[in-house]
Amino acid sequence: MNNIVIGQYIPGSSFLYKMDPRSKILALILLMVTTFVLTDIIQILVLLSVLLVILKLGGIPIGRIVKGLRPIIVLLFFTFTFQVLFIKTGRIILDETLHYSFYTILLAVGVVLFWMITKRFIKFKISYFLMMIVGILSIFMYYPIGDPFAQGQLVIYTGGLQGAFFIMVRLIIIVTLSTILTLTTKPTDLTLGLEQLLKPLSIIKVSAEEIALIISIALRYIPTLLDEANKIMLAQASRGVDFKEGKLKDKVVQIISLLVPMFIISFKRSDELANAMEARNFVPGNRRTRLHILTWQTIDTITIIITAITIPVAILLRVMLG
């Protein structure tokens, strides 16, 4: 349990690391707004290349960004498909009739089965999945065997492709932006930055300090609770619970046998922690000094100015280009 790293922080020393977390969070929000204001494919590609330059200068390996993109691959795929199928502007680049007959559907099912069986041996899972989709489509388009009982049209417009590409780049930019933030900022600094930025919320009686304390205690207890969960799983396994195998129904029961003790233990822990905190003079809502403070430097001001300027520029470009 000694190697748990919370968050994605990787140590480094470039300018991205020296920046104040507050300015990084603000810059992230500003650039996200810009990304949404831009509607032109060239402009958004320019923004993406600027981001790549920043990555290079900031010494962040591209591989880590790609890793960050992995969870949204499904989302990317669906948005791409929907854009391609439903935007009907521009030139037609593909117009094919799809033949649905007994044999073509049988063939398609065969392809899917083949994909399901072989996918575990293939390393490039996503490309393999795309190949399967293309394979099925070409069966319907180019092998009209048997009597079709229905026919469909697959029409792809240039506008659809463009739109799909645009949305993908936009999503990639947003994920890259937030990955840069989490890669270069320690969770504790992030919490501290968030706390400072949320301070104005005290007007509506939301205590930023308490939110930050909650987050930092949660972060601190993740490894402890993971350790605990491991112990309980071992204890339950020694009583015959198998967490790996079994049907869904069994799995639910198994998870309950883990969750209930976890809940009870967590409540006990929080009670004791509350006692320990109170005994060390903690009073919620009271003023406290802070060991760690954030320092705002020139680079932070410059960053904020530059990122803030991108918004009016983006709006201007949008208006001018209609």
Added chain:
Amino acid sequence: MITVEHVSFDYHSQPDVLKDVSFTIDKGRWVSILGHNGSGKSTLAKLIVGLLKAKEGSITVDGIVLNEETVYQVRKKVGIVFQNPDNQFVGVTVEDDIAFGMENLCFTREEITKRIDKYAKQVGMEDYLSKEPHQLSGGQKQRVAIAGILAMDTDIIIFDEATSMLDPIGRDEILAFMQQLKHQGKTIITITHDMKEAVLSDEIIDLKEGQLLTHDKTKKVLQDKVTLNKSNLELLPSLKLYHKIKEAGIVNEELRDYLWQLSLQK
């Protein structure tokens, strides 16, 4: 100085956990509060730091009568190290945890960093300041907890079974710290059911089912066969032998003295 007068306490609807307990602990003394599970010894510790409120009676710490208004003043004087090393580690890192109490007391940042260095060194954790709790052993976590209490500069430190979840090495480390702190003039209260820990202290308070059985100098308690029998304490073998020999009327001063000395070592 802590004065406990006629204190009773119950956790709603159950029989009293503490029944009319009174004692005084003088400044600079090391006092062990002994007793079996459910004897009310941990409850007593929580009452002294004001985490629980006594049903009857009063507690006075350094002349301040503990009540809802004075509880924060009292907590500045009394620090407490709890049993579970994990459940009292508030900070994300060692440094943050030592600082926590001082942050609450609104010390200046310079003062906080100065004291972190000083007390981390005293407990031998100066190389671990940026480490996270899951990278530390139980004993190390308890040392951090002690540093956090020392940094607040409380006169009185309560160890609420602080060694019971540690391995023998960790336990001996903490015991050594207790002795060191005693020499620095701190008042120490250790709550324990470990006789090895108790023989190191100056005085013993023995609780049984919420009632005060004895309160006397450690040596006196250990020599008094009658009270020892009443309290059901798990005695060290050497002490048992000492009493057996004494009872049997065997007159060998040298052997008796030797066994007695042996009983007082950790």
